[in-house]
Amino acid sequence: MSAVDCAIVGGGIVGAALADALSEAGMSVALVEARSIGTGTTACGMGHLVAMDDNAAELALTSWSVSLWRALAEGLPRAVEYDACGTLWLAADAEEMAAVDSKVSNYRAAGVRVEVLDAAALYEAEPALAPGLVGALRVPGDAVVYPPLAARTFALRAQARGARLMTGTPAQALRPGEVVLANGDVLAARHIVLAAGVASPSLCPGLPITPRKGHLLITRRGAPVVKHQLVELGYVKSAHGTEGASVAFNAQPRVTGQLLLGSSRQPGVGTREVEAAILERMLRRAADFLPGLDGMQALRAWTGLRPATPDGLPLLGPHPEQPWLWLACGHEGLGITTATGSARLVADQLLGRSSAIDARPYLPERFLGRTPRQVAHA
Amino acid sequence: MSAPKSEVVTLRINGRVVTVPEGTSVAAALGTGDALVSRADLSGRPRGPLCGMGVCFECRATVDGVPEVLTCLVPCREGQEVVTDA
Amino acid sequence: MREACDLVVVGAGPGGLAAACHAAEAGLSVLVLDPQSQPGGQVWRGEARKRENRLARRWLDRFAASGARFRPGARVVAAPEPGLLLVEEGTSSLAVRYGRAVLATGARERFLPFPGWTLPGVLGVSGLQVLVKDGLPVRGKRVVLAGTGPLLLAAAATLHRHGAEVLFIAEQAPAARHWGFALQLWRHPGKLLQGAALAASLVGIPTATDAWVVAAEGEARVERVRLSVRGHEETLPCDYLGAAYGLVPNLELAKLLGCEVASGAVVVDERLETRVKGVHAVGELLGIGGVDQALVTGELVGHVAAGKPVPTGLERSWRAVRTFADQLARHDAPREELRRLATPETLVCRCEDVPLQALDGCRDLREARLYARLGMGACQGRTCGAAAEVLFGWTGEDVRPPCLPARIGSLRLPSPPPHTRAS
Numbered sequence: 001m002s003a004v005d006c007a008i009v010g011g012g013i014v015g016a017a018l019a020d021a022l023s024e025a026g027m028s029v030a031l032v033e034a035r036s037i038g039t040g041t042t043a044c045g046m047g048h049l050v051a052m053d054d055n056a057a058e059l060a061l062t063s064w065s066v067s068l069w070r071a072l073a074e075g076l077p078r079a080v081e082y083d084a085c086g087t088l089w090l091a092a093d094a095e096e097m098a099a100v101d102s103k104v105s106n107y108r109a110a111g112v113r114v115e116v117l118d119a120a121a122l123y124e125a126e127p128a129l130a131p132g133l134v135g136a137l138r139v140p141g142d143a144v145v146y147p148p149l150a151a152r153t154f155a156l157r158a159q160a161r162g163a164r165l166m167t168g169t170p171a172q173a174l175r176p177g178e179v180v181l182a183n184g185d186v187l188a189a190r191h192i193v194l195a196a197g198v199a200s201p202s203l204c205p206g207l208p209i210t211p212r213k214g215h216l217l218i219t220r221r222g223a224p225v226v227k228h229q230l231v232e233l234g235y236v237k238s239a240h241g242t243e244g245a246s247v248a249f250n251a252q253p254r255v256t257g258q259l260l261l262g263s264s265r266q267p268g269v270g271t272r273e274v275e276a277a278i279l280e281r282m283l284r285r286a287a288d289f290l291p292g293l294d295g296m297q298a299l300r301a302w303t304g305l306r307p308a309t310p311d312g313l314p315l316l317g318p319h320p321e322q323p324w325l326w327l328a329c330g331h332e333g334l335g336i337t338t339a340t341g342s343a344r345l346v347a348d349q350l351l352g353r354s355s356a357i358d359a360r361p362y363l364p365e366r367f368l369g370r371t372p373r374q375v376a377h378a
Numbered sequence: 379m380s381a382p383k384s385e386v387v388t389l390r391i392n393g394r395v396v397t398v399p400e401g402t403s404v405a406a407a408l409g410t411g412d413a414l415v416s417r418a419d420l421s422g423r424p425r426g427p428l429c430g431m432g433v434c435f436e437c438r439a440t441v442d443g444v445p446e447v448l449t450c451l452v453p454c455r456e457g458q459e460v461v462t463d464a
Numbered sequence: 465m466r467e468a469c470d471l472v473v474v475g476a477g478p479g480g481l482a483a484a485c486h487a488a489e490a491g492l493s494v495l496v497l498d499p500q501s502q503p504g505g506q507v508w509r510g511e512a513r514k515r516e517n518r519l520a521r522r523w524l525d526r527f528a529a530s531g532a533r534f535r536p537g538a539r540v541v542a543a544p545e546p547g548l549l550l551v552e553e554g555t556s557s558l559a560v561r562y563g564r565a566v567l568a569t570g571a572r573e574r575f576l577p578f579p580g581w582t583l584p585g586v587l588g589v590s591g592l593q594v595l596v597k598d599g600l601p602v603r604g605k606r607v608v609l610a611g612t613g614p615l616l617l618a619a620a621a622t623l624h625r626h627g628a629e630v631l632f633i634a635e636q637a638p639a640a641r642h643w644g645f646a647l648q649l650w651r652h653p654g655k656l657l658q659g660a661a662l663a664a665s666l667v668g669i670p671t672a673t674d675a676w677v678v679a680a681e682g683e684a685r686v687e688r689v690r691l692s693v694r695g696h697e698e699t700l701p702c703d704y705l706g707a708a709y710g711l712v713p714n715l716e717l718a719k720l721l722g723c724e725v726a727s728g729a730v731v732v733d734e735r736l737e738t739r740v741k742g743v744h745a746v747g748e749l750l751g752i753g754g755v756d757q758a759l760v761t762g763e764l765v766g767h768v769a770a771g772k773p774v775p776t777g778l779e780r781s782w783r784a785v786r787t788f789a790d791q792l793a794r795h796d797a798p799r800e801e802l803r804r805l806a807t808p809e810t811l812v813c814r815c816e817d818v819p820l821q822a823l824d825g826c827r828d829l830r831e832a833r834l835y836a837r838l839g840m841g842a843c844q845g846r847t848c849g850a851a852a853e854v855l856f857g858w859t860g861e862d863v864r865p866p867c868l869p870a871r872i873g874s875l876r877l878p879s880p881p882p883h884t885r886a887s
């Protein structure tokens with residue numbers, strides 16, 4: 001069989017979005033997925049499309065990615081459940097309200113529309129919240145999707161342009177110009193992109209990607225409880241602790257009338273079982289914000305493994321020591337959001353196009369170069 | 379064979395007064411009307427109990443203000459208020 | 465609320481009751497949980513009050529005197545750590561600490577989708593029987609029953625006794641398979657079903673083998689059914705249709721506890737202990753085997769839990785019961801035609817309203833779940849999962865907590881929480 005222009009290994013949201021972008025640019029593409037499209041970490045994520053401002057590089061990639069999603073929204077099938085519900089960042093005290101001010105300037109500088117809500121406006125917007133909150137920051141441009149079908153939609157679009165979807169057999173080894181599958185087949189490709197999420201190091205030893213486990217719980221269908229994706233500002237503190245398990249309140253309205261509750265973070269934990277003690281902490285935290293929580297009907301709880309890098313930014317670009325190998329992995333807890341931007345950045349580099357944002361902060365050479373550059377704040 | 383010499387209980391199903399032998403389940407009592415209906419599906423079509431044993435979730439209705447009760451597992455009680463959404 | 469016990473028995477059918485009796489009589493503190501309001505399980509449903517069946521009466525009386533405690537309306541929803549079950553009872557929640565557990569969760573019917581199977585008035589075979597035992601008025605109502613095996617006849621007998629006009633019994637099994645099996649039935653003395661079979665044939669209900677429901681029709685409820693009877697199509701007006709194809713064990717709790725499951729049954733050793741230490745399984749969880757198997761295995765585990773030697777007679781009886789059960793499984797295996805009744809619009813998942821055509825292109829249960837929402841609803845695939853297995857050969861997924869939808873409050877751990885691995 002003739003060589004494809006590009007073989008993408010891993011059919012999560014990142015690989016699928018890249019297949020979409022490359023096939024749109026006219027490249028011949030093969031998407032190699034061990035199981036089924038969008039059923040890895042992508043099937044476990046909340047699907048919050050969120051502009052995050054922990055650092056400039058994160059904000060640049062997330063805010064651009066959210067706007068790319070918005071541009072796509074119209075063409076997405078209804079089952080992808082794109083819902084422009086916006087985000088409310090909840091301030092529990094004066095200290096967190098003060099953090100809102102710096103967020104406002106960060107977002108505005110990046111061109112992201114925001115509004116500050118005082119307590120009265122917050123409770124008018126979200127009457128189900130516990131009393132005592134002091135206000136919130138509203139980011140109306142944020143949205144929610146159903147990640148597995150979003151990934152599948154990208155893959156099917158690529159397929160409609162001639163891309164090959166090769167699902168059901170994992171890649172076993174990557175070599176210059178070829179992908180060796182577990183069944184012995186060899187796929188010839190001019191370029192190879194590794195987008196295998198948390199499994200990426202197994203195909204490219206030495207990648208700085210480790211699992212960061214998260215728990216979620218969804219309720220049964222019912223009358224909507226909240227209207228926005230709700231995130232506590234304390235999340236910023238807990239999300240970036242690198243030691244031990246942490247939980248934070250994160251609640252999402254689904255178009256089905258369900259409430260999706262998160263979340264927990266367990267750095268370095270790579271098992272999939274639901275841990276009762278972590279779930280308990282997560283629910284206790286959520287009940288602090290939603291007093292009616294204990295009376296709601298839980299339908300299912302599950303976990304997922306975020307592919308975490310030391311600085312929280314993805315690896316997007318050529319492997320500095322193996323220039324035939326490209327990386328699109330390590331998206332941690334933001335890969336649904338940043339799939340659109342990541343796909344564009346990698347596609348631009350592969351095609352020699354210029355990009356809408358500076359691609360340098362995400363280059364793998366920050367960790368993998370023979371002469372590693374100093375990393376900002378790893 | 380006659381039904382056991384039982385007491386009766388009176389309840390209301392969607393406002394309709396229904397008297398049934400004691401020991402009757404709420405799901406069974408739903409069948410005293412025109413059709414054995416407990417809920418509506420996502421497009422509003424009527425559904426009724428299927429399994430009778432707490433597995434299928436088709437028999438759910440609001441009982442004494444508690445929504446989503448599996449009526450096949452609940453006995454009728456005097457003065458009970460049952461509301462179906464179909 | 466909290467409870468503690470030496471032995472927790474989940475399920476108060478014959479298997480659970482037999483285990484509970486032996487253990488409690490030996491002085492153990494025994495707690496029996498069941499979602500129904502009275503002990504008896506599915507076969508002996510309502511017997512606690514009606515006292516019509518002699519065998520049931522004997523066990524229920526023995527249970528009442530045994531000292532075992534019964535908690536009605538109790539649904540186990542999670543098993544957060546060894547020795548702890550979280551239980552929901554109506555609007556309250558209960559945490560149960562136990563030393564040993566007996567899973568006696570029984571079986572449910574296998575439903576296969578056909579056009580109209582979601583109409584009100586279409587129930588399972590045992591489903592309809594149970595509702596009638598629970599007081600559904602059927603006097604003078606026209607009923608058609610379709611399915612397989614001895615349960616069909618048992619249901620017909622109950623319905624007839626309650627005054628229903630049972631118009632027709634459609635047995636899916638081919639004639640040869642059916643009559644071969646029926647002959648075997650007489651060799652197993654004590655089968656509760658013999659009486660039922662006899663009753664149905666005595667009252668002259670028309671019965672055919674090689675017969676099944678093609679469709680149920682009606683506006684807001686079933687008004688008539690179309691049947692395939694030995695290659696001919698027949699239409700019968702009716703008020704109720706009972707249709708189901710054999711039984712499948714309720715494996716969810718066993719899976720949630722981490723018990724190994726193989727070929728649709730919980731794997732146990734000769735003490736009926738599962739691969740999880742201190743957790744036993746009895747009755748239908750070992751493979752569909754009816755009330756005899758439930759009693760024998762329940763008694764066996766009761767002896768084990770009580771620390772008494774197991775009488776050799778019990779082990780012998782269990783082997784005999786298994787032989788019968790294997791024949792039953794062969795008889796009840798759904799025939800090929802039943803896999804092709806659903807049209808593209810027929811719903812396969814009744815909770816999320818997923819039609820057959822939405823499954824186009826899905827290759828396994830996980831794809832069907834994630835792409836089409838099959839099994840994502842309230843019953844978490846309990847109904848459509850067993851159907852998908854027959855229709856597509858897709859086998860079950862892992863169970864995630866809660867194993868039944870439950871109030872979030874029922875999933876909260878009793879304080880103080882156990883130590884987290886991560887902290």
Ligand SMILES: Cc1cc2nc3c(=O)[nH]c(=O)nc-3n(C[C@H](O)[C@H](O)[C@H](O)COP(=O)(O)OP(=O)(O)OC[C@H]3O[C@@H](n4cnc5c(N)ncnc54)[C@H](O)[C@@H]3O)c2cc1C
Binds near residue numbers: 260274300301830833
């Ligand atoms: C936005 C969104 C909405 C959702 N809505 C719903 C909904 O409405 N209803 C619903 O039911 N679900 C819903 N889900 C959840 C979905 O059904 C799955 O639970 C989820 O995708 C996670 O998969 P899983 O781990 O449960 O899948 P599985 O297929 O069970 O597991 C995936 C992998 O993990 C392994 N694994 C599974 N269980 C364990 C275990 N206990 N211990 C260790 N390893 C294990 C398996 O072997 C498998 O390889 C939703 C998911 C998302 C992202």
Ligand SMILES: Cc1cc2nc3c(=O)[nH]c(=O)nc-3n(C[C@H](O)[C@H](O)[C@H](O)COP(=O)(O)OP(=O)(O)OC[C@H]3O[C@@H](n4cnc5c(N)ncnc54)[C@H](O)[C@@H]3O)c2cc1C
Binds near residue numbers: 014171196328333
């Ligand atoms: C609890 C939780 C909540 C989250 N919430 C959000 C959120 O709200 N918003 C957000 O933006 N992000 C969120 N995320 C993060 C997001 O889910 C991930 O960053 C994203 O899914 C990563 O996508 P991926 O394509 O890199 O990985 P994956 O989806 O894991 O895809 C990798 C694919 O590679 C395949 N693969 C692995 N090995 C091989 C091989 N050898 N050969 C071929 N294929 C292989 C796998 O089967 C898999 O399908 C969340 C994550 C978790 C766990």
Ligand code: FES
Binds near residue numbers: 431
């Ligand atoms: S009828 Fe199936 S759960 Fe009640």
